[in-house]
Amino acid sequence: MHKRNRPLCFLGNLEQETLMTLVRLATLLVGxxxxxxxxxxxxxxQHYTLATGDIRTAEDTAAAGIGSDFAYTLVLEPIQLxxxxxxxxxxxxxxxxxxxxxxxxxxxxRLDRQLxxxxxxxxxxxxxxxxxxxxxxxxxxxxxxxxxxVERFQGRYDGQxxxxxxxxxxxxxxxxxxxxxxxxxxxxxxxxxxxxxxxGRSWDEFADQLARQIHTLRR
Numbered sequence: 001m002h003k004r005n006r007p008l009c010f011l012g013n014l015e016q017e018t019l020m021t022l023v024r025l026a027t028l029l030v031g032x033x034x035x036x037x038x039x040x041x042x043x044x045x046q047h048y049t050l051a052t053g054d055i056r057t058a059e060d061t062a063a064a065g066i067g068s069d070f071a072y073t074l075v076l077e078p079i080q081l082x083x084x085x086x087x088x089x090x091x092x093x094x095x096x097x098x099x100x101x102x103x104x105x106x107x108x109x110r111l112d113r114q115l116x117x118x119x120x121x122x123x124x125x126x127x128x129x130x131x132x133x134x135x136x137x138x139x140x141x142x143x144x145x146x147x148x149x150v151e152r153f154q155g156r157y158d159g160q161x162x163x164x165x166x167x168x169x170x171x172x173x174x175x176x177x178x179x180x181x182x183x184x185x186x187x188x189x190x191x192x193x194x195x196x197x198x199x200g201r202s203w204d205e206f207a208d209q210l211a212r213q214i215h216t217l218r219r
Contacts, residue, residue: 045106046104049114050203051197071130072142072218074130074131075144075145079112080147120132142172144171145169148166151165153199161187164182183206
């Protein structure tokens with residue numbers, strides 16, 4: 001009886017050894033996958049730029065009924081960002097009080113420069129009779145000066161891309177107007193590309209509103 005049971009015991013030992021080997025192999029495989037994931041995460045960094053709007057053409061200027069001389073000059077000062085926005089990582093608002101920044105989804109260029117560039121293009125398009133410049137040196141003594149402070153420019157937990165802050169318009173150190181702004185755009189889909197596009201739309205909407213207000217205030 002005892003001899004007949006020995007092959008069965010031996011078979012059980014083989015099965016146990018095989019099982020342990022499979023467990024060790026599975027553990028090694030999982031470890032390799034984790035390492036591969038960590039290595040690929042640093043290699044998969046993505047960089048983004050805000051989409052630019054239409055650029056003012058000579059036809060736009062002609063359609064406005066003006067020649068090469070502009071009726072107004074507007075100096076667009078550097079955009080001032082809240083400290084938490086002055087980083088490479090795209091900002092995300094996780095709830096009503098919690099903010100974070102993406103580690104692997106970054107702005108390809110400084111955000112303040114992108115915002116200033118796009119705002120200049122939008123103002124030129126909406127105000128074809130206005131020369132928009134980004135330097136303070138101008139011979140026009142009646143030039144207006146525009147300053148913009150951006151306090152929020154981020155994706156929000158409810159699927160909205162938010163742009164908010166405050167602007168001031170001056171002429172000869174006299175305040176023509178100031179106001180707070182907040183615009184939002186819904187993301188078309190999940191992911192950072194959709195967020196960046198929605199942020200661009202929010203900024204364009206602000207530029208459209210601002211151009212209308214400048215048109216009224218400059219008179």
